Amino acid sequence: MSQPPKNKPVPSSRIARLSRIGTLATKIAGSVISNGTTKLLSGQRPVLSDLVLTPKNIQRITDQLASLRGAAMKLGQLISMDSGELLPPELSAILARLREDADPMPKEQLQQVLDEAWGTGWFDTLLYFSYAPIAAASIGQVHKVITLQGETLAVKVQYPGIGNSIDSDVDNVASIIKLSGLLPGSFEIRPLLAEAKLQLHDEANYVREAEMMTRYQQAAADFESFVVPEVYAALSTPNVLAMTHIISIPIEALSEQPQTVRNHLMTELFRLFFDEVFAFRLIQSDPNMANYRYMPDSQQIALLDFGACRQIPAAISNGYLQLLRCMAEEDMPGVAEAALDIGLMQASHTEEQQASVLAMGRLACEALYCDGAYDFGNSDLLGRLQSAGMALSFEQDFWHVPPIDAVFIHRKLGGLYLLAKRLNTQVDLREAAANWL
Secondary structure, eight states, X not given: OOOOOOOOOOOOSHHHHHHHHHHHHHHHHHHHHHHHHHHHHTTOOOOHHHHHSXXXXXXXXXXXXXXXXXXXXXXXXXXXXXXXXXXXXXXXXXXXXXXXXXXXXOHHHHHHXXXXXXXXXXXXXEEEXXXXXXXXXXXXXXXXXXXXXXXXXXXXXXXXXXXXXXXXHHHHHHHHXXXXXXXXXXXXXXXXXXXXXXXXXXXXXXXXXXXXXXXXXXXXXXXXXXXXOOBOGGGOBTTEEEEEOOOOEEGGGGGGSOHHHHHHHHHHHHHHHHHIIIIIOEEXXXXXXXXXXXXXXXXXXXXXXXXXXXXXXXXXXXXXXHXXXXXXXXXXXXXXXXXXXXXXXOTTSOHHHHHHHHHHHHHHTGGGGSSSOEESXXXXXXXXXXXXXHIIIXXXXXXXXXXXXXXXXXXXXXXXXXXXXXXXXXXXXXXXXXXXX
């Protein structure tokens, strides 16, 4: 059972953060030596990953990275996938747990951050400010605010020192991942780490997020099923982002609504995804469940957190449009051509590897071949995709990293599949993609 969040100060200096990581590494190393010696004395040949990922060490890693917040937590979103294509389940479990709520800042530290952002005496310029956060995540925490004009806002406050610690955090966490021994030496993690740093710098830039929120709101204006917050510029700074507060409940509550409501909203989410890739060429790439909230009164979904918005290059968008249309027509030579153009595989890969990539792609599009609505609620598709991905990686030694834009598109689609299953929905995917087929 997870422990309730603790109000721990966020270590803001690089030295303090490095010290935390160093202490963690020392404890893990001591545990490895101790456990390894015990196994050797009992006549067993220890395996590094078994020694590193003991239940106690998993708890140590999770607790320490959660207390660091920032890139130390966020990195898990960029190198793990909900559908589990790349990583062993033990490592995915650690990283997935880091996507949950972070430890909030204590009041004194929060006060200092807001004094620097809004100036001393800011409290007197508001009708209400809740010091207890309504949410706490990897980059910042969210507070409810009421202005003197009676406007209710959600204000996201960035943890101190997060922006300056991103590069070192990513490198330090990568060292722990390598220490686990679960990733083979042939897996080239450097491109993912470089992209993780760029993505995290974007997410820590609240000025950019405000711009992306406005752009996305305008792009999705024709979708009546969704609501996007509006930026409240008067209280927004590079480290504080103020927006309209949307009254909503966790998306999981949608599962209690009638089947027709669930099916309609899930279909709209898939339709929005296709427009993101092919029309907007702007995708909210973080499929975290917390970024979707249900509004029961209006039967709409609130879309939150636009720090992870990224523009999709025209070549990638066009490549996936070709791939989708070829998949829908079961034109596998056309699918292969599109996959090569996108960079999902390379001509230098063996015929067996290429065939497996195409088979996995066809499996991922299983819902596209369904006559009518596909029953995500009773489908084991995600499990089969995970098994296929693990077999491709470990049995065929296929550790090719596709273009990072493709990785984010796959993550978003995988997140939608997971949400569709959790909400027990039936979706006609051809209907959702009808504008593009």
